[in-house]
C-alpha cells in the first residue's frame with residue numbers, strides 16, 4: 024500500500040490536472056458567451072431592434088440559449104471532481120502528519136485554495152456565478168501549482184509554538200476569510216470590466232470590450248455581490264486578528280508587537296475597513312471601491328507569499344529554509 | 345446629514361457623503377466648524393484609514409526597535425550613511441513615531457466626532473414610531489399588489505391590516521397603524537440592532553485604543569536567565585532587564601521566589617523526518633510565595649505559568665557549562681555555570697568567562713560549546729546534534745584589562761578584548777583549550793588550570809546530563825490585556841450586527857372598493873439588504889394564508905402580483921432616486 028505522505032502529492036497533482044481542465048472548460052464557456060451575444064446582437068440588428076439599450080445593466084443576464092451553458096456545466100463538474108481529489112490530498116496529508124494539515128506554507132496553500140473552491144462551489148448552489156469559474160479556478164491553479172512546485176516540504180513534527188489549539192482555529196479562519204476575499208476580488212475585477220463596458224455603451228462607442236460581459240450581471244449587481252462576500256471575509260478576518268493576538272499572548276508573551284505578519288494582517292484589515300467605508304461614501308462607490316477590494320486582495324496574497332517567504336519575523340513557519 | 349427622516353426614500357440614519365460641506369462663513373468660529381465638519385466626514389475617515397494602512401507598511405520593511413533591536417543595529421552596520429536619515433524619519437520606530445500617532449489620533453478623533461451625533465440620532469430613532477405610510481407605495485422598488493374578493497370590502501380591508509399588524513409584530517417589526525377614510529395601513533420597521541451594532545463597533549474600537557494606551561502604563565516585562573538549580577526573587581534588582589510602564593512603582597512587584605529545578609527538551613532522533621529538531625520544552629520550577637508555601641509548576645511554550653498575577657513565559661534556552669578556574673597556587677578564582685548563547689539549530693553555543701580577581705592580570709575566556717562535537721571540513725569543529733552526546737568545550741584565553749572597572753556596563757555575553765592579549769587560540773602559538781566534561785586543562789604561561797565540570801549524577805552511564813541547561817524567562821504583568829480582549833470581542837459582535845442585521849421598513853396598505861380589497865405591500869432597505877425582495881414575498885404569502893384562515897375575503901386566483909418592474913408602469917422607477925445604503 025502506498026504511504027499516505029507519498030499518496031497525498033499524487034492526489035494533489037491529479038487535482039491540479041483536473042482543475043486545469045475545468046479552467047479550459049470555463050474559458051470556452053466565456054468564449055461561447057461572446058459568440059452567442061455577437062449572434063444575438065446581429066440578429067437583433069437585422070430585425071431593427073436596438074439590442075444594446077436593454078441588454079446591459081440588467082440584473083438578470085441577457086437570455087442566452089440554455090445549451091450554450093454546456094461548457095460551464097462541464098467546468099463545474101470538473102471543478103467538483105478536482106475538489107474531491109484536492110480534499111483527499113489534504114486529508115491524507117493531515118493523517119500522514121498526525122495533525123491538522125495547515126502548519127507550513129505548502130499546507131497553507133493547499134487548505135487555502137481548497138476553501139476557495141469549497142466556498143465557490145457552495146455559492147454556486149444558490150447563485151449562478153459560473154462566469155467566475157475562469158477567474159477562481161485560474162487563481163487556484165496559479166497558487167496551488169506554485170505551492171506544489173516551490174513550497175513542498177516533507178512532513179516534519181510541529182515546532183513548539185505551533186502546538187496550540189489556536190493553530191487549528193486561527194489559521195483555518197484566516198484561510199476561510201481569504202477564500203471569501205478571493206471571490207470578492209474576482210467579482211470586483213469583473214465589476215470594473217463591466218463598468219467600463221457600460222460606460223462605453225452609454226457613449227455609443229463602437230467597441231465595448233469582451234462580448235461575454237453582455238451575458239453577465241450589471242456592475243451594480245456585481246458590486247453588491249462582491250460586497251456581500253467581502254463583509255463575510257472581513258468578519259472572519261477580524262476574528263483572525265483577535266485570535267492571533269490571543270495566541271501571540273500565549274506564545275510570545277504579548278498580544279501585539281507589530282511583527283511583520285501582524286503588521287500585514289492589520290494593514291489588510293484597515294484596507295477592507297476602507298472598502299466598506301468607501302461603499303458608504305458618495306463618490307467612492309462603484310469603481311473606486313472595487314479598486315480597494317483589488318488592493319486588499321493583493322495585500323492578502325502578498326502577505327501570504329512574499330511576507331511568508333522573504334520577510335524576517337516571528338512567524339517563521341513557512342517550513343522553507 | 346441632509347436627509348429628512350420622514351422621507352421614506354432616503355434612509356435617514358445614515359451619515360453619508362460630504363455634499364453638505366459648503367464654504368464657511370468668514371470668521372474663526374466658522375473656519376473651526378468647517379474644519380471639524382471636514383474631519384468628521386466620512387470621506388476624511390476613509391482617507392485616514394487608507395493613509396493608516398500605508399503608514400503601517402514601512403514598519404514591516406525596516407527592523408523596528410521595539411520588536412527587533414538587534415536587527416536595527418545590524419541595519420545600521422550595513423548602511424551607516426543612510427541610517428541617520430531614516431532614523432530621523434523614525435523609520436525604525438514607526439509605531440511610536442509622531443507621524444504614525446498623528447494619523448491614528450486624527451482617525452479616532454474623527455471617529456468620535458462622527459459617532460456622537462449618530463448616537464444622539466439613533467437614540468431618537470429608537471424611540472420614534474415608524475413613519476407615516478407613503479401615499480404612493482408603488483414608487484418603491486420592492487412593491488407587490490394583490491386583489492381579494494370580499495363582500496364587505498371596507499371591513500375586510502380593515503381586518504386585513506389588523507392581521508398584517510399582528511403578523512409583522514410577530515416577525516419582530518415595530519408597527520404603527522395609519523388609517524384614513526377607506527384606506528387602512530400599517531407601517532413597520534425593524535433592524536434597529538444594525539445601527540446599534542455599528543455604534544457599538546466604533547465605540548469598542550475607541551475602547552481598545554484607550555485600554556491599550558492606559559494599560560501600557562501599568563504593565564511591566566522583565567527578563568531573567570535561570571540555570572538549573574538557580575533561584576530568582578521577584579524584585580527589581582534580580583532581573584537581567586526590566587521594562588516598566590510609567591505608573592509602575594518600585595514596590596509594585598509581588599514578592600515571590602522561583603527556582604528552576606530542571607529543564608526538559610526532546611530531540612527528533614536521527615534518521616527521522618525533522619531529525620535534530622528540538623521540542624516539548626519545559627522549564628520545571630518551584631515557586632515559593634511570601635508566606636513560604638511552595639508550588640510546582642512548568643513554563644512551556646504556549647503555556648505561560650501564572651504566578652500572583654504575573655505571566656511567566658519561556659523565551660529561550662541553552663547550555664550553561666560549569667567552569668572552574670584555579671590560579672597557579674591551585675586556589676579557585678572562578679566557578680560558575682555560564683549560560684552560553686546558542687548560535688545554530690544544533691546548539692553550537694558561545695559564552696564568556698571573566699575572571700576579575702586572583703590572577704596576576706584579569707583573565708577572559710571566550711568559549712564555544714558543542715553538545716555533540718564532530719569535526720567538519722578542514723578539521724573545524726561543529727555541533728551535529730542538539731542533545732548531549734559528545735559534549736566539548738573549547739576556550740580561547742585572553743589576559744589584561746577586562747574593562748569592567750571603568751563604570752561602563754558590559755554585557756556578560758561579550759568580551760571586550762581591546763585591552764587584552766590573546767594567549768591561546770587561533771592566531772597564537774598555543775592551541776585553544778579543548779575539554780570534555782570532567783576534564784581539566786592548563787592555562788598558558790603557567791597561569792593555572794581550567795576545569796569543565798561534569799554535572800552528571802552519581803552512576804550516570806552517558807553524557808546526557810553532564811552539562812546544565814538554562815532557561816530564559818520573561819515575567820510579564822499586564823492587567824489590561826483582558827480588557828483589550830473584551831473590547832475587541834465587543835467590536836466583533838457589533839460588527840456582525842452592523843453587517844448582517846437587515847434594517848428595513850415595510851408597509852401594508854388596504855383599501856376597500858367594489859367588493860374587492862386592494863392590498864399593497866412595499867419594502868424599503870435601509871442599508872445593505874440583499875434579502876429584502878424575498879422578505880416582501882414572504883410577507884405577501886404569509887398574509888394571504890392568514891387572511892384565508894380568517895375568512896372575510898378570498899384570493900383572486902387569476903390576478904398575478906404586479907411587480908415593480910412592470911413595463912407598463914408609467915411612473916419613473918424608484919431606483920432613479922439615488923438609493924443610499
Ligand code: HEM
Nearest residue numbers: 296299303359384385386389451454455458542549842843
Ligand atoms: C478606526 C477607524 C475606523 C474603523 C476601523 C472603522 C471601521 C468600520 C467598519 C468595519 C464598518 C462596517 C460596519 C458597518 O457597516 O456598520 C464601518 C461602518 C461605518 N463607519 Fe467606520 N470605522 C472607523 C472610523 C469611522 C469614522 C471616523 C467614521 C465617521 C466619519 C465612521 C463612520 C462609519 C459609518 C457611517 C459606517 C456605516 C457604513 C455603512 O452603513 O455601510 N467610521 N466602519
